[in-house]
Amino acid sequence: MLFNLAIKNLIGAGMRTWLNVFVTAVSFFMIIFISGMYDGMRSHAKQVTIDTEVAGGAYWHPQYDPLDPFSYEDSHGIPPEEIRDLIKNEKAFSILVSQASIYPSGRMMPVTMKGIEPEQSIINLPTRSLLKETDGLIPVLMGNSMANYTKLKVGDSFAIRWLDANRTYDADEGLIVYIMETENFKVDMGTIWIPLERAQTMLDMKNEATYITFAKNISTVQEKGNWIYRDVDYLMRDMEAMIAADEPNARIMYAILLALAGMGIFNSQILSIFRRRKEIGTLMAIGMTRSRVVGLFTLEGGMNAFFALIMTLVLGGPVFIYFSMYGIPLPIDYTEMGLIMAKRLIPVYTMGLFVSTTLFISFVVLVLSYLPSRRIAKMKPTDALRGKVV
Amino acid sequence: MSNNSVVNITNLLKQFPVGGDYFTALSDINLNLENAEFMGLVGPSGSGKTTLLNIIGGLDSPTKGNVNVLGMELGSSSHNERANLRKTKMGFIFQSYNLLPVYTVFENVELPLILNKVETQERNRLVTQAVDWVGLSDKIDSRPAQLSGGECQRTAIARAIVHKPTLILADEPTANLDAENSHHIMNIMVRLNKELDTSFIFATHDEKIMAYLRRIIHLEDGQIVKDEHFDNPKSGKN
Ligand SMILES: Nc1ncnc2c1ncn2[C@@H]1O[C@H](COP(=O)(O)OP(=O)(O)O)[C@@H](O)[C@H]1O
Ligand SMILES: [Mg+2]
Numbered sequence: 001m002l003f004n005l006a007i008k009n010l011i012g013a014g015m016r017t018w019l020n021v022f023v024t025a026v027s028f029f030m031i032i033f034i035s036g037m038y039d040g041m042r043s044h045a046k047q048v049t050i051d052t053e054v055a056g057g058a059y060w061h062p063q064y065d066p067l068d069p070f071s072y073e074d075s076h077g078i079p080p081e082e083i084r085d086l087i088k089n090e091k092a093f094s095i096l097v098s099q100a101s102i103y104p105s106g107r108m109m110p111v112t113m114k115g116i117e118p119e120q121s122i123i124n125l126p127t128r129s130l131l132k133e134t135d136g137l138i139p140v141l142m143g144n145s146m147a148n149y150t151k152l153k154v155g156d157s158f159a160i161r162w163l164d165a166n167r168t169y170d171a172d173e174g175l176i177v178y179i180m181e182t183e184n185f186k187v188d189m190g191t192i193w194i195p196l197e198r199a200q201t202m203l204d205m206k207n208e209a210t211y212i213t214f215a216k217n218i219s220t221v222q223e224k225g226n227w228i229y230r231d232v233d234y235l236m237r238d239m240e241a242m243i244a245a246d247e248p249n250a251r252i253m254y255a256i257l258l259a260l261a262g263m264g265i266f267n268s269q270i271l272s273i274f275r276r277r278k279e280i281g282t283l284m285a286i287g288m289t290r291s292r293v294v295g296l297f298t299l300e301g302g303m304n305a306f307f308a309l310i311m312t313l314v315l316g317g318p319v320f321i322y323f324s325m326y327g328i329p330l331p332i333d334y335t336e337m338g339l340i341m342a343k344r345l346i347p348v349y350t351m352g353l354f355v356s357t358t359l360f361i362s363f364v365v366l367v368l369s370y371l372p373s374r375r376i377a378k379m380k381p382t383d384a385l386r387g388k389v390v
Numbered sequence: 391m392s393n394n395s396v397v398n399i400t401n402l403l404k405q406f407p408v409g410g411d412y413f414t415a416l417s418d419i420n421l422n423l424e425n426a427e428f429m430g431l432v433g434p435s436g437s438g439k440t441t442l443l444n445i446i447g448g449l450d451s452p453t454k455g456n457v458n459v460l461g462m463e464l465g466s467s468s469h470n471e472r473a474n475l476r477k478t479k480m481g482f483i484f485q486s487y488n489l490l491p492v493y494t495v496f497e498n499v500e501l502p503l504i505l506n507k508v509e510t511q512e513r514n515r516l517v518t519q520a521v522d523w524v525g526l527s528d529k530i531d532s533r534p535a536q537l538s539g540g541e542c543q544r545t546a547i548a549r550a551i552v553h554k555p556t557l558i559l560a561d562e563p564t565a566n567l568d569a570e571n572s573h574h575i576m577n578i579m580v581r582l583n584k585e586l587d588t589s590f591i592f593a594t595h596d597e598k599i600m601a602y603l604r605r606i607i608h609l610e611d612g613q614i615v616k617d618e619h620f621d622n623p624k625s626g627k628n
Binding site for chain 1: 444447449450469470473474475476477478480482484486488490491492493497501502504505506507549
């Protein structure tokens with residue numbers, strides 16, 4: 001019965017209802033849109049990390065600790081045979097990590113120097129550029145943030161100094177052969193890439209590697225010696241941690257959006273009760289109990305939100321689909337801020353996002369419709385009839 | 391108090407808190423209303439007519455005294471019991487019609503039946519009948535904004551009678567109407583009173599209404615100053 005009355009009231013109020021519904025729908029749209037963008041950013045960041053760095057996983061030299069540059073000195077060796085077979089079959093490639101210093105235009109800067117197989121095609125880095133003829137100089141590949149920071153351009157040369165296996169310092173001239181646009185700051189800031197064999201020669205570490213990255217869908221080797229198997233989850237740990245650290249921001253954003261939507265609903269509910277107090281008095285005079293009137297108004301508020309949800313799907317659905325197919329162009333370049341961000345962001349709208357947003361918002365809407373309606377229960381019918389507010 | 395009694399009030403006192411003090415709106419009210427009466431509370435503005443009507447309707451509560459309406463002792467009843475009494479056995483008519491603006495005539499009149507959980511078919515029959523009774527059949531799908539004042543009040547009357555209540559309370563029902571419409575709606579109510587034995591209590595200071603009443607209770611400053619009975623020719627009943 002209340003349901004029919006609520007429908008009649010909403011439909012009957014015509015334009016006013018649809019305006020309310022529209023405003024709520026806009027809030028819903030924003031919540032889903034921004035949440036989707038957020039999820040899109042995060043899944044993009046993960047995607048880029050896998051694509052340019054992690055691939056299917058890695059085998060680490062037992063001493064290797066990427067967070068401790070001093071460990072690089074000791075973390076190199078010839079990988080076990082089974083892993084070498086993977087490399088031979090181009091299902092994996094070696095990276096030899098060492099500490100070095102570069103001297104661009106006279107300044108000194110400590111870097112991580114990574115020797116990588118130029119012919120590899122397992123991770124998406126332009127390593128083939130390292131095959132370029134350089135007249136004996138060390139071919140160097142770096143990311144654009146690093147290039148900006150060091151003010152180096154393609155064709156610039158600079159001194160590189162490193163500590164070789166015999167713990168003696170050596171130096172030579174490096175030449176920038178390529179500057180790559182990359183969104184993954186971990187292959188960019190503080191890192192220079194050189195050809196693997198050159199690195200092995202420079203460091204006097206023939207055939208040695210620090211870690212081996214292998215392609216996706218490769219089963220783990222049986223005989224990995226004392227090398228350590230690192231799966232994708234492990235290698236994505238710091239990425240996940242960054243996302244987790246960002247979680248409070250996402251929550252705050254969500255809360256702000258929800259508060260905006262909620263305020264609209266709360267406000268229109270208060271207004272509706274104020275405007276319709278005579279109607280409330282009439283309903284009571286006709287014999288409706290207070291609790292039913294409260295129920296009626298709560299239901300109307302709830303149905304308003306329900307319509308808004310449908311409107312969001314109908315009007316916003318195509319927009320969501322368009323963006324999830326073609327992405328959203330981002331006006332600013334965030335990569336310098338140490339974030340992995342696409343130039344065109346593809347938002348991710350999952351069923352989970354829709355369902356959780358819907359459930360959560362429905363709950364909030366019911367509470368927000370109920371709270372103002374509760375004051376009806378405190379109204380005296382005589383006051384309501386006279387149009388007096390309490 | 392006889393078995394036929396519709397309203398029985400003894401020693402009613404009604405005070406409103408005003409600031410830290412009390413304003414006495416009604417005092418020493420004693421009143422008995424038999425079934426099928428056609429009675430008016432008459433008095434100048436501020437004399438307490440609406441207050442008394444609201445108390446009889448259970449919309450307001452007495453400060454002191456006993457108010458028995460249709461067998462229910464209002465002072466010791468709950469809000470829900472009073473709402474239920476109004477729903478099943480009373481009808482209200484207001485000066486400003488109080489129709490729900492988004493509902494059609496049909497839907498407005500239907501409302502009490504919905505509250506009383508009357509089933510759809512019976513509802514349609516009763517609404518059609520009530521609307522026919524007040525002569526608005528051709529406006530049944532109109533909304534209040536499309537109706538004249540007289541038509542609005544007739545809709546309100548249809549809403550008040552559709553569930554065949556025992557008692558109808560009408561607060562200044564003609565105050566916003568011209569003479570012709572006033573007589574029209576009074577005739578409708580006289581007919582109802584005659585044919586269905588519905589009791590009526592009017593609150594009014596409209597001379598036109600008084601001409602139809604068979605009993606007038608005069609109120610002044612919250613007290614009954616005169617209780618008159620008539621054989622009123624216009625009311626068509628003795
Ligand atoms: N809720 C209220 N609070 C304070 N005073 C009230 C209230 N309701 C009515 N009154 C006062 O009680 C008196 C009687 O009012 P009312 O019954 O409306 O008179 P009438 O209907 O005869 O014009 C008036 O003086 C009015 O100001
Ligand atoms: Mg009055």
